[in-house]
Amino acid sequence: MNTAINELIQYGLDCHLIQEDDVDYAVNLLMDLLQMNDFHKEEIISNRKECTPILEKMLNYAVEQGIIEDSIVEKDLFDTRLMNCLMPRPSEVVKTFHEHYLHSPQAATNYFYNLSTYSHYIRKDRTDLNIQFQKYYKYGNIDITINLSKPEKDPKDIAKAKLIKTSGYPKCLLCKENVGFSGDFQLPARQNHRIIPIDLNGAKYYLQYSPYVYYNEHCIVFNEEHISMVINEQTFQHLLSFVEQFPHYMLGSNADLPIVGGSILTHDHFQGGCYEFPIESADVVKTFYFATYPHMKIEILKWPLSTIRVTSANKDEIVRFASQTLQAWKHYSHPSLDIVSHTAETPHNTITPIARMKNQQYQMDLVLRNNRTSEKYPDGIFHPHQNLHHIKKKILV
Numbered sequence: 001m002n003t004a005i006n007e008l009i010q011y012g013l014d015c016h017l018i019q020e021d022d023v024d025y026a027v028n029l030l031m032d033l034l035q036m037n038d039f040h041k042e043e044i045i046s047n048r049k050e051c052t053p054i055l056e057k058m059l060n061y062a063v064e065q066g067i068i069e070d071s072i073v074e075k076d077l078f079d080t081r082l083m084n085c086l087m088p089r090p091s092e093v094v095k096t097f098h099e100h101y102l103h104s105p106q107a108a109t110n111y112f113y114n115l116s117t118y119s120h121y122i123r124k125d126r127t128d129l130n131i132q133f134q135k136y137y138k139y140g141n142i143d144i145t146i147n148l149s150k151p152e153k154d155p156k157d158i159a160k161a162k163l164i165k166t167s168g169y170p171k172c173l174l175c176k177e178n179v180g181f182s183g184d185f186q187l188p189a190r191q192n193h194r195i196i197p198i199d200l201n202g203a204k205y206y207l208q209y210s211p212y213v214y215y216n217e218h219c220i221v222f223n224e225e226h227i228s229m230v231i232n233e234q235t236f237q238h239l240l241s242f243v244e245q246f247p248h249y250m251l252g253s254n255a256d257l258p259i260v261g262g263s264i265l266t267h268d269h270f271q272g273g274c275y276e277f278p279i280e281s282a283d284v285v286k287t288f289y290f291a292t293y294p295h296m297k298i299e300i301l302k303w304p305l306s307t308i309r310v311t312s313a314n315k316d317e318i319v320r321f322a323s324q325t326l327q328a329w330k331h332y333s334h335p336s337l338d339i340v341s342h343t344a345e346t347p348h349n350t351i352t353p354i355a356r357m358k359n360q361q362y363q364m365d366l367v368l369r370n371n372r373t374s375e376k377y378p379d380g381i382f383h384p385h386q387n388l389h390h391i392k393k394k395i396l397v
C-alpha cells in the first residue's frame with residue numbers, strides 16, 4: 001500500500017491537484033483512511049494522468065482489511081474519500097478559474113473540466129464505455145448514444161438504501177450543498193465535486209460538469225436556491241447572459257412541465273457544453289423579417305419538433321421575441337392537430353429554449369412543447385410512444 005500512496009501523490013502532483021507543500025498533508029490523510037501507521041517516500045517515475053488503477057489497488061486493500069465491504073456503492077463512496085485527500089479547497093478552484101478566465105473563457109472551462117476529470121468526479125474509465133455515433137436520418141445527422149457508464153447497483157446496496165432514512169439534506173442532487181458531501185447508499189459521494197459561481201444577469205447561478213458526460217464538456221448551470229424550474233423572460237435572459245460569457249458553449253433549458261421537461265423539475269437548472277447538437281445544423285424551411293424586430297432573423301427549422309430560430313446581435317430583441325412567443329404558445333390550441341393548451345386549469349404548452357453564439361450574434365432555438373396525454377398515448381401525445389420506450393423515454397432536443 002505504501003507504493004500505491006506514493007503513486008497517488010505523484011498523480012496529484014502531475015495533475016496539479018496538489019503542490020509540493022501539500023504532500024505530507026495529503027499522505028497523512030490517505031494513511032488515516034487506509035488505517036496505516038507507517039509510510040516512507042518512494043520515487044515514482046510516472047506521468048500517467050490516470051488514477052483508476054491506483055484507486056483499484058487501494059479499494060482491494062480496503063476490502064481485504066475489512067475497512068469497507070466489497071460492493072460498488074461502498075467502493076464508490078470510499079474512492080471519493082480517497083480522492084478528497086488530493087482536492088483543492090472550493091475557494092482555490094474558484095480563484096484559479098477566474099485567473100484562467102482572464103486569459104480566455106476557454107482556458108477557464110478547460111481548467112475546470114480537466115479538474116473535474118482528474119479529481120475522478122467524472123469517472124472517465126466509465127464514461128469512456130459509452131458508445132456514440134452519428135446516423136443520417138431525414139432531418140440530418142442524428143446523434144446516437146448508448147449509455148453504459150452507470151454501474152448496475154448491487155442488490156445488497158439496494159437493500160441498504162431502503163433502510164436509510166433521508167434527512168432531506170441536501171435537498172436534491174443539484175443543490176450547492178452537495179460540494180464535499182460524503183454520500184450514502186442513496187446519494188453519491190461528492191467530496192471531489194466543485195462548482196463555480198456565475199452571475200447571470202444579476203442572478204446567482206453555479207457551473208458544474210455532469211458526471212455522466214452525455215456529450216463533450218456536458219455542463220450544468222444551476223440556481224443558488226432550490227427553486228422549481230420555470231421558463232419565463234428571465235430564463236431567456238439567463239441563457240443569453242451565459243453564452244455571452246462563455247461563447248464557446250451552448251446552453252439550453254429543459255421545459256418546465258412533466259413528461260416533456262427534465263428529470264429534476266424541483267431545482268431550476270440549465271444544461272450546456274462545448275458541443276454542436278444536430279439541431280444546430282438543421283435545414284431552414286422558411287425565413288421571416290419583422291419591422292418590429294429590425295435586427296432579427298426568424299427561421300422555421302426542418303426538425304421533428306416545431307422549432308423557431310431567432311438570430312440577432314441585439315440580445316433584448318431575442319428576449320422580447322421569445323417572451324412574446326412563449327405567451328402566445330401557452331394559450332394556443334389547434335384541436336384538429338391534438339394541440340390543446342389547457343385541460344381544466346392544467347397548462348400543457350411550454351418551450352424548450354436553446355441558446356448559443358453564432359458568428360458574434362446571439363441565437364436561440366425555441367422548441368414548442370405540449371405535454372398532454374390521451375388514453376391512446378398515456379406517456380404523452382407528442383412524446384416517444386410506447387413502441388420506442390426500449391430505446392428512450394425522454395427526448396433530448
Ligand SMILES: [Zn+2]
Pocket residue numbers: 171172173174175176225226227266267
Ligand atoms: Zn436542489
